[in-house]
Amino acid sequence: MTMVSVDKGGSRSDRTKAAILTAARARFAAHGYERTTIRGVAEDARIDPSMVMRYYGNKAQLFDAALAIDLRMPDLSNVSADDLPRTLVRHFLTRWEGDPADDALLVLTRSAVTNEHAAARMHDVFATQVAPALAAAVGPEVAARSAGLVSAQLLGLALTRYLLRLPAVTALTPDQIERSLAPAIAATLKPT
């Protein structure tokens, strides 16, 4: 078995494997699943298309690898009810705008709309990351009732601002969004 290479990030294969994944994420994020081609990814990663197959088996598995995502939800259990909406909005804004090179969110959201498999992953992200974080803050009953629509509001923001880029939404500053959307989310969380 071949052992340790000195370069950062592990063996040579690990590096090209990562290069492929990065290129794939960028393309999937920009063009979605169908319009992303293995050849295009390979070109960006400066390797032969067949290497993509060697390391990821096929396009679907490459896509699968690109879908891995962590929302990095903060611990909301100690956030007061008053602060919760603002905290949520701010977290999502920084998560989306923080690191422009991080295409993972874009990949998942964009492809979930047209790809069943990606949609299933989205369900999973909701169930394992969003819902629990919310339940920790407002309790299971309120969360069960409102988590869906809270997510709808946050995803609506992502949709209009980062995918559709509606001018009426991209024109707003993060602060304006926070001031307008936090009360809205607060309203959904309130018992009817």
Place this chain on the structure above:
Amino acid sequence: MTMVSVDKGGSRSDRTKAAILTAARARFAAHGYERTTIRGVAEDARIDPSMVMRYYGNKAQLFDAALAIDLRMPDLSNVSADDLPRTLVRHFLTRWEGDPADDALLVLTRSAVTNEHAAARMHDVFATQVAPALAAAVGPEVAARSAGLVSAQLLGLALTRYLLRLPAVTALTPDQIERSLAPAIAATLKPT
């Protein structure tokens, strides 16, 4: 020149042209632009693929025809500020769930996420249908400030309920949604 045919809906060519468009809408709505094939549309419309080209020129123009949409926004100028959010939410829910055979909304929303041209049409729909209707109700200043985020919330609902089909959102009844989302929209409309 051939004249009037007795059949409903005009000449024979008009009928097949309409059949093609209907089939195309259904496929674009279900699978998006890329995964919709001329051959598939033709099969659904029970005609030869070349007929699609004859009547619509090419796939892009067919898509363009399928994107035509009318939100049927009601006149909101006489709706009280208190009733506005509820009216909006209810209108969108019935618009989306009223006629299941009407795929137009689904086509536009689904494809706008991965297709630049469809996104441009979405911008147009917003600018010519949503924004004016809102401006008539709350005045131009408030509309300019909040129309974007109001749309974000309504599109977020559409996204999670009809495209992603998040269980946490599909489980809700229209009434529940109205009760939870209307106050939220009211909050975004309120001056900060």
Place this chain on the structure above:
DNA sequence: GTGAGATGTCAACAAGTGATGGCCTACACT
């Protein structure tokens, strides 16, 4: 150095796509 396994290149395949143009057919009008 040398051989073996890892890494990478090359050419090609089969399938499916949008698109084209020639040909057939049925209908409306005389």
Place this chain on the structure above:
DNA sequence: AGTGTAGGCCATCACTTGTTGACATCTCAC
């Protein structure tokens, strides 16, 4: 009944796609 034309079909092209397998090259332990 004859005929021109709109409506429809077939065969086919050129191209792109994912995927494959044979071959070259590089790296490193021995």
